[in-house]
Amino acid sequence: MWSSLRALFAYPFMVNAFRAGTIVAIVSAAMGWFMVLRRQSFAGHTLSLVGFPGAAGAILLGLSSTLGYFAFCVGAAVIIGTAPRPATRANYRDESAVIGSVQAMALAMGFLFVSLYHGNLNGLTSLLFGSFLGITSGQVIALLVIAAGALIALGLIARPVLFASVDPEIAAAAGVPVRVLGIGFIVLLGVAVAETSQITGSLLVFALLVLPPATAHVITGRPLLGIAISVVIALVVTWVSLVIAYYTPYPTGAFITTLSFGTYVAARTVRWASDRSRSRGAAVVPGAAS
């Protein structure tokens, strides 16, 4: 077992895959925790899809796909963040329809760019589903620098963002710049998504961005502990998936999503069972069930 793991790290591409996977897992799990708290998973999903035409367009123009990912994800984040906030349920309804349409349009444009690029279908699959196993050392360093910047920025605004997310009205009344923080957070989310997309592809970003944080939210409501749990789950899932993918002919993304979904379901089941037994125990004292 140990020697086979050592054999795994004998390949530079596996070492780079582990380094990149680690960086991406930490950033997406931390950022995702706030995203799930703020109920912005639909927006996060849109950002990840918008990266696809960005990367495809950049390749069509002969630029690097990294540039395309960052330009489109951050650009879309600014647009989503500065768009008028939904105040009522009717507005929320319109907003989700707009996001849905924008998503489909973004994917359609990506598809157009790829087919204009003389139909390199392998390129299409790797843009959508990622290529965990072809990362250069230069890319790892770029990922690390950007991840560090994004995490520091998140650390700086974490407390007010937490306050503003839990109760926007009271936070606004207490003088917290709720709107500016919202824009700042979604731009950071755009950076995290662009970063993750390069490794997992546009379609599977969500697996690292939503599932580990959602699991953490099921386990605990405490912020610091929750973020830590979320990061640990994302890291373990990524590492284990890389190892399995190395020994099987199947893509990493399939294992990342399956493992993180399994963790989420397990957490929900345990929570449900413990809630049930607690409420049965508390049934003796009426009104204590909740």
Next chain:
Amino acid sequence: MSSLVPVLASVTSIFSHSFMRDAFLAGTGIGASCGLVGYFVVLRAQVFTGDALSHVAFTGALAALAAGFDLRLGLFGATVAVAIGMGLIARSGRADDVVIGSVFAWMLGLGVLFLSIYTAGSSGANGTAGVSVLFGSIFGLSAGAAQAAALIGACVCLGIVVIARPLLFTSIDEAVAAAAGVPVRVLGIAFLALVGVTAAETTQAVGALLLLGLLAAPAAAAHLLTERPLRGLALSAAFAVMAVWAGLALSYEIPSLPPSFAIVAVATSTYAGAAAWAGKVRARGNRMMLGSDMESGLEIAR
């Protein structure tokens, strides 16, 4: 009169190809069902559900291919089953964000797994299967498949018309509808099943990844233009069918445009046009209301 001749000539040339006739036949059924179902999807704020089902469609289709079945079996089976399942899990038939997000992240991962099993097993001959499920291949539909798509589209439209009234009531005020004896939960689940069928249908035309464009954009445009439900439903269906027709014609005239891109582009432009128009009308309304607004503003300021 003379300018009409080339237009007519190109129309006849479009319909002289059997694959174009099939595409128009299937596209009409798909567009109409998308428009009608989409109207309620937007009204009930279930766009996210439609999105999740699109990913399920991808996985279902590839699972069927990997197992050696007909693609449509997996497509319809998976979307309808998951739609009903989501209706059952979520309280009151409305699935919540994180549950849907989780399901579809996992679904996509499974889809990639099936894709790699399928492409590894079929010696590269069907290497484009993944792409055609993701982005559609309406020009590649057989005559039988096109007729089936049109028929299923008609059934979905009929289904929506049958449940339209109680569904509308439930969507606007669930609590009152439940109090009035409307079976809210059953209705919500039945509606989700219809969304599932529509998602599977639409996947054949514009692909799993783009179906949201046809489901959400025409419906959202209709919601912007009118508050009245019947007119909105009709408008939404008309927009969706027109988007499919215009998209097909565009991509016939400009071969480098994939049909699914053209259809989604037309649908989204329809929405953008409707938003611009609605904005202009609202601005005019605001100007007329400005006097009274300023008075109430002053009152608030005091």
